[in-house]
Amino acid sequence: MSTLTEQRVAVGTRVGGRTFEVPAAKIVRSIAVNVGSLAAAAGILGLIWGIAAATVGDDLPGPIATMKTFFTLVSDPFYDRGPNDKGIGIQLGASLWRVFRGFAVGTAVAIPLGVLIGSSEIGRRVFDPIVQVLRPVSPLAWFPIGLVTLQSAPDAAVFVVFITSLWPTVINTAFGVSSIPQSHRNVARVFEFSPGTYLRRVVIPHSLPHILVGLRLSIGIAWVVIVAAEMLSGGTGIGFYVWDAWNALDLQRVISAILLIGIVGLLLDRVVSMIAHRFEYPEVP
Amino acid sequence: MTLTTHPETPIDPFADRRWRETSRAPHIEVAGVEVSFGAYTAITGIDLAIARGEFVSLIGHSGCGKSTLLNLMAGLGRPTQGTVQVEGQIVEGPAADRCMVFQHHGLLPWLSVYDNIYVAVDAARRSHTTDEKAARVERVLQAVRMWDHRTKKPGMLSGGQRQRVSVARAFAVAPSVLLLDEPFGAVDALTKRALHRELVELSSIVGTTETVVMVTHDIDEAIFLSDRIVVMTDGPSAGIREIVDVPIARPRTLSDVMHSPVYIELRDHLLSLLGDDEPR
Numbered sequence: 001m002s003t004l005t006e007q008r009v010a011v012g013t014r015v016g017g018r019t020f021e022v023p024a025a026k027i028v029r030s031i032a033v034n035v036g037s038l039a040a041a042a043g044i045l046g047l048i049w050g051i052a053a054a055t056v057g058d059d060l061p062g063p064i065a066t067m068k069t070f071f072t073l074v075s076d077p078f079y080d081r082g083p084n085d086k087g088i089g090i091q092l093g094a095s096l097w098r099v100f101r102g103f104a105v106g107t108a109v110a111i112p113l114g115v116l117i118g119s120s121e122i123g124r125r126v127f128d129p130i131v132q133v134l135r136p137v138s139p140l141a142w143f144p145i146g147l148v149t150l151q152s153a154p155d156a157a158v159f160v161v162f163i164t165s166l167w168p169t170v171i172n173t174a175f176g177v178s179s180i181p182q183s184h185r186n187v188a189r190v191f192e193f194s195p196g197t198y199l200r201r202v203v204i205p206h207s208l209p210h211i212l213v214g215l216r217l218s219i220g221i222a223w224v225v226i227v228a229a230e231m232l233s234g235g236t237g238i239g240f241y242v243w244d245a246w247n248a249l250d251l252q253r254v255i256s257a258i259l260l261i262g263i264v265g266l267l268l269d270r271v272v273s274m275i276a277h278r279f280e281y282p283e284v285p
Numbered sequence: 286m287t288l289t290t291h292p293e294t295p296i297d298p299f300a301d302r303r304w305r306e307t308s309r310a311p312h313i314e315v316a317g318v319e320v321s322f323g324a325y326t327a328i329t330g331i332d333l334a335i336a337r338g339e340f341v342s343l344i345g346h347s348g349c350g351k352s353t354l355l356n357l358m359a360g361l362g363r364p365t366q367g368t369v370q371v372e373g374q375i376v377e378g379p380a381a382d383r384c385m386v387f388q389h390h391g392l393l394p395w396l397s398v399y400d401n402i403y404v405a406v407d408a409a410r411r412s413h414t415t416d417e418k419a420a421r422v423e424r425v426l427q428a429v430r431m432w433d434h435r436t437k438k439p440g441m442l443s444g445g446q447r448q449r450v451s452v453a454r455a456f457a458v459a460p461s462v463l464l465l466d467e468p469f470g471a472v473d474a475l476t477k478r479a480l481h482r483e484l485v486e487l488s489s490i491v492g493t494t495e496t497v498v499m500v501t502h503d504i505d506e507a508i509f510l511s512d513r514i515v516v517m518t519d520g521p522s523a524g525i526r527e528i529v530d531v532p533i534a535r536p537r538t539l540s541d542v543m544h545s546p547v548y549i550e551l552r553d554h555l556l557s558l559l560g561d562d563e564p565r
């Protein structure tokens with residue numbers, strides 16, 4: 001028995017001790033490439049913007065003036081001077097919190113619904129038509145329904161996010177669950193997997209990448225939609241902030257907010273994609 | 286305790302088996318079986334009795350219905366007509382005691398090599414303790430020389446390595462009937478010999494496997510490993526063309542088989558059975 005243990009330890013250290021070294025030159029080069037291409041992108045954007053501003057005239061602010069406003073806004077993001085004058089960080093935070101709540105509830109509904117549609121013929125027959133009819137509807141059309149049921153404009157915006165984040169997750173979950181290859185099912189049958197083992201070792205690992213694709217799409221659209229919903233709901237949030245700045249004819253603030261919305265959206269996408277990356281596995285030919 | 290492959294051992298997985306004396310009742314009995322997929326009849330009129338401890342190969346052209354027949358024995362498919370019995374019981378569904386090595390290995394791509402086998406042993410042998418199961422997984426992985434690759438996912442392995450893991454997994458659950466669907470289909474001739482040797486290793490450490498049915502395209506492999514070779518006709522409506530006995534004494538070594546006069550005769554006979562079979 002002892003030889004067996006010794007050997008296990010020995011092999012374990014060998015496998016565990018293998019290090020994957022990345023040469024320093026490679027890192028430096030990769031940073032240089034990234035920074036360089038980012039600078040080029042910013043340069044091209046700034047150029048187009050500058051030309052557009054020069055052509056349109058004074059109404060459209062140029063990049064340099066706007067960047068000053070942008071940094072002023074970002075340098076003091078959390079000030080709070082009453083209901084109609086809050087820092088941009090607070091506005092973004094309010095929007096994110098709404099997206100988070102709507103997305104969380106949406107996901108909690110969408111995944112079980114997707115599993116139902118993907119795994120049972122009756123479930124598919126009953127729920128698939130509902131999904132197919134409601135999915136093409138612009139989520140903003142649900143705003144009045146949210147207002148009536150929740151009796152609050154900010155909550156109606158959450159409701160809109162909730163509806164938005166349902167469809168991609170439902171559809172991708174259903175696809176993931178229904179696309180388990182026959183060969184995996186056969187393995188489970190031959191080796192007599194219990195229902196629990198089948199769920200944990202086959203259904204979930206196979207569906208998870210698909211579910212995460214759905215979640216990634218959902219949170220992307222939710223972030224797009226919250227801006228519009230907050231323009232309708234008023235109060236707080238980055239959407240309201242854009243609307244408010246437009247009413248004050250302050251386009252520098254509008255453009256700064258657009259940039260921030262884009263950056264936050266990118267970060268949201270990256271977070272979900274990083275999570276998704278953890279559940280990837282190499283495809284078997 | 287540790288297992289290594291000994292190249293000098295006679296290459297014969299079933300050397301110590303005296304199946305002809307063990308029992309008269311067939312271990313597997315296929316009677317009047319037909320399988321249709323809609324209007325297409327894949328196999329028909331199949332009668333086959335396999336004794337306990339026997340090694341039987343199914344050989345025939347691609348698409349004739351070998352996998353279909355093997356799936357019936359595994360319980361993964363149902364005959365449209367006729368019956369399949371194992372241990373005198375009609376096969377109703379799959380069971381770990383009739384274990385299958387799938388034509389396309391059937392490993393779960395998200396689990397490591399180790400976990401693929403552990404999960405199977407864990408599910409199929411629930412009464413074993415965790416230590417017993419772990420020891421079993423280690424033994425079979427050592428036997429197919431995949432222990433060093435145990436943390437890899439199937440997608441990182443070569444085709445032959447995947448087949449080895451798949452074979453090891455089946456042995457790990459110690460079934461009494463082992464069903465192999467072209468287990469060495471994806472490997473070259475050299476590797477195949479090594480794999481036959483690993484099959485020896487596996488069957489010597491897992492003494493419970495009694496009866497083996499193997500699908501193959503390889504005439505030499507069939508002669509070397511089998512007690513009998515079932516030659517199928519081409520589909521549609523494929524049947525059994527002939528059942529060929531392999532009267533070469535066990536234990537066999539590769540050179541014994543290659544140099545035996547029976548071998549040449551068998552090989553020619555099998556070639557003529559398969560070669561003349563023009564599709565209807």
Ligand SMILES: Nc1ncnc2c1ncn2[C@@H]1O[C@H](COP(=O)(O)OP(=O)(O)OP(=O)(O)O)[C@@H](O)[C@H]1O
Nearest residue numbers: 322325327346347348349350351352353354388520
């Ligand atoms: N689920 C199915 N539906 C329809 N036809 C099927 C199905 N499964 C198999 N067949 C047909 O039955 C026949 C036999 O298939 P099978 O897979 O058993 O062949 P095989 O002898 O194992 O071939 P190979 O050596 O290429 O693996 C083929 O013509 C195939 O097209």
Ligand SMILES: [Mg+2]
Nearest residue numbers: 351352388466
């Ligand atoms: Mg086949």
